[in-house]
Amino acid sequence: MSVLRAAQPAVALKVSTRTKLAHPFLLLAGILLVALNMRACLAAVSPMVAEIQRTFGLSAAASGLITTVPVLFQGVGAPLTPRLTRRFGTERVVLGAVLTLGAGVLLRVLPSAVALYAGCVVIGVAIAVLNVSMPGLVKREFPGRAAAMTGVYSTTMLVGATLAAGLSVPLERALGGGWQASLGSWSVLALVAGLAWLPQLLRARQLPRTAAAGAAAAGAAAATAGPAGPESPAIEGLWRSPLAWRISLFMGISSLLVYTLVAWLPTILADHGMDRGKAGLVFAFSNLVQVSGAFLVPLVAGRMTRQRALAVSMALLNGVGIAWLLLAPVSGAWIAAGVLGVAQGGSLGLALAFIVLRTGSAAGAAQLGGMSQAVGYLVAAVGPVGGGALHQLTGGWGLTLSLMLVLAGVAAVAGWGAGRDRTL
Structure with a gap:
């Protein structure tokens, strides 16, 4: 059975397995550059959907798959990541994932619909590996500041998404190569992140094998140890734990709301008469405002023994933003975008914070991260394609937004349970 115990404040949590890789500044720079890539290539697509749709003659549902496929494969790839990190070490896995992400970005812009979706698959798997690897890495290297550092790297993810969303159309015009040149240019960011991560890989190779084995014995190897480290004990009964399922459901519905609007928000506004550039x-x-929520909410969560009110507040703000978009899609667009930004950034940061706050080790964080992100992204994958299909069926966005409003209420219920003062 899953064993629950009273949670300790995040600032008091100590995990004595820090590996002290490269210089802390290089480590932080590497983490932030990797995080910049983790949403940029998805957000960059949204302003380009109409152009891609015309290029390949896609239906609205098929266009939704451009966002759905990466999200779906985030769910499929997440459970495999702890095995990869046990076998190859987190440092190698992160480097391989970020370079694979760059390759997927390039594959996606080849002149073929098959290549478009194949690139989406590669991108989804790469992001899945990074999604699961990073919480364990942060918990290992910053054991006393895990919640704060979670806020920092989740904020950086959204900064990348903001830049990508805002620059996609200007890059299309500046580069003169259409949507392909605009989307393909983000592979450069992945290459830069790979180069910045090299010092961590080189330092990891220099660490004594006994240190890796010691870290494994202490319980962090499931997320971080190299080939020499034995497998650490699993959290018993994780997939039968109600708490783990509530965290997974909160992450899943919150992500569904995010990715549905990542796929369709510019199109919703354009369909109601707004200029595509505007x-x-x-x-x-909206992505820019998400930065504040993603940064502040995990910091607040880490100072609380229970986060129930915080989770419900984020779900309610999601509902308010969606309702505003439903009632006044053009005149209220900026207000809706601001409210949704706070809600979605805060929900993302809180969902990631739950992973470190509800577990007592890097190994536990990796396992819970694998489960919650597998379930969460499989749920989230329904959003973009489902929203596109409903739009195609009804000829409008009212039903899609109404169902999202209902789901915000379900997220509130799940968040109330996930915010209990317990750890796995």
């Missing part, structure tokens, strides 16, 4: 700016503004 719609892209509204979308970029």
